[in-house]
Amino acid sequence: MRRQTVDPRIRSKVIATWGNRCWLGMPGCSITATEDDHIIPFSHGGKDTVANLRRACKHCNAMRQDRVLSGYGATMHVVIGPPRADFGMAMQPMLRRDSIVVSFDSLLRDLCPTQSKASDGLRLAAAMAWDGAARTLAKSSEPLDVWLVRTLPRSRRHPDMLSEWIALDYDVHVIETPASETFALDLSHQEYRTAQQWYSLHLTQQAVDARMAARRQRLAALGLRHGDDTARPRW
Ligand SMILES: [Zn+2]
Numbered sequence: 001m002r003r004q005t006v007d008p009r010i011r012s013k014v015i016a017t018w019g020n021r022c023w024l025g026m027p028g029c030s031i032t033a034t035e036d037d038h039i040i041p042f043s044h045g046g047k048d049t050v051a052n053l054r055r056a057c058k059h060c061n062a063m064r065q066d067r068v069l070s071g072y073g074a075t076m077h078v079v080i081g082p083p084r085a086d087f088g089m090a091m092q093p094m095l096r097r098d099s100i101v102v103s104f105d106s107l108l109r110d111l112c113p114t115q116s117k118a119s120d121g122l123r124l125a126a127a128m129a130w131d132g133a134a135r136t137l138a139k140s141s142e143p144l145d146v147w148l149v150r151t152l153p154r155s156r157r158h159p160d161m162l163s164e165w166i167a168l169d170y171d172v173h174v175i176e177t178p179a180s181e182t183f184a185l186d187l188s189h190q191e192y193r194t195a196q197q198w199y200s201l202h203l204t205q206q207a208v209d210a211r212m213a214a215r216r217q218r219l220a221a222l223g224l225r226h227g228d229d230t231a232r233p234r235w
Helices: 008-018 058-064 087-094 104-111 120-138 161-167 179-183 189-200 205-221
Strands: 035-038 053-056 075-080 100-103 145-150 171-174
Touching (some): 008 053, 053 058, 075 087, 075 161, 087 145, 100 104, 104 120, 171 205
Parallel strands (some): 075 171
Antiparallel strands (some): 035 053
């Protein structure tokens, strides 16, 4: 890991301009910042300037790693929904021709096209492929249009992905299939379990929109978004 010291005079200006409250506010945030965080990561050539630095707590800085704030490099979207939700249909109108789609179901199908009931081992392999692709693309400095598709917004290592996504300004779409519809399908044991977990989260687009709007206001106050549209400062 690089260790790099920001000029104390720049740091003072960063604190005077943007405050010393952690800019990320990820799950487990300590609120009070103790570190300098580069908006455009240092590894992407991000500079030690007041424009590119915000204060972060140690926990969030470590949790973020070098993931970009959506739009400062890759633009990140997420589509979540219960098992068997029609993700393709939901995304179709929003996808660009060059959009990149990372879908757990597609990865699982690619690994084993003929197996209708995938084993736990195979599902783990698909989950790891999903994680690897998502993690790599989330750090991309290229202006890629990335769509992450999955059911539950959590994993063992990331118990609250939704909050991480919102912190990094991802566009999150929730497919709201009624529980009665999902449970009426011939679900596998695994799908049934996942569906139970999905509906216990009570996720709605409205609730997620409210959280994204609050986050975007904060990002605007931090000089990282203009107004409430999708415009972001160019970098
Ligand atoms: Zn924090």
